[in-house]
Amino acid sequence: MWQEIIVGIIVAAAALHAARKYLPDAWRQQIVYALSRRGLPQDKLARFFNTESSCSSGCGSCGGCGDSPLPPPPPSEGGPVRRVIRIYSSSKV
Numbered sequence: 001m002w003q004e005i006i007v008g009i010i011v012a013a014a015a016l017h018a019a020r021k022y023l024p025d026a027w028r029q030q031i032v033y034a035l036s037r038r039g040l041p042q043d044k045l046a047r048f049f050n051t052e053s054s055c056s057s058g059c060g061s062c063g064g065c066g067d068s069p070l071p072p073p074p075p076s077e078g079g080p081v082r083r084v085i086r087i088y089s090s091s092k093v
Contacts, residue, residue, distance in 0.1 A: 020049055
C-alpha cells in the first residue's frame with residue numbers, strides 16, 4: 001500500500017514537472033487560471049508555471065522566435081574564417 005502511494009507521488013511530481021517545462025504557454029496560462037479559480041494564489045502559480053513573460057512578447061522567449069535578423073559576425077583579421085570539410089570516398093579506385 002505504501003509503495004503505491006509513493007509511486008503516485010512520484011508520478012504526480014513528474015507530471016507537474018512536464019507540465020511546467022514542456023506545455024505551451026497558453027496551456028500553462030489556462031492551468032494557472034483554472035487553479036486560481038479554485039482558491040490557490042495566482043501569483044505563486046504563475047511563477048511556478050513560468051507564465052510571467054519576461055520581455056512582454058507574448059511567448060516569453062525574448063527573441064528566440066527568429067523574427068529579427070541576426071547581426072553579421074564581426075570581421076576578423078584577414079577576412080572571414082572559412083572551415084573546409086573534406087569528404088573522402090570509401091571506395092578505392
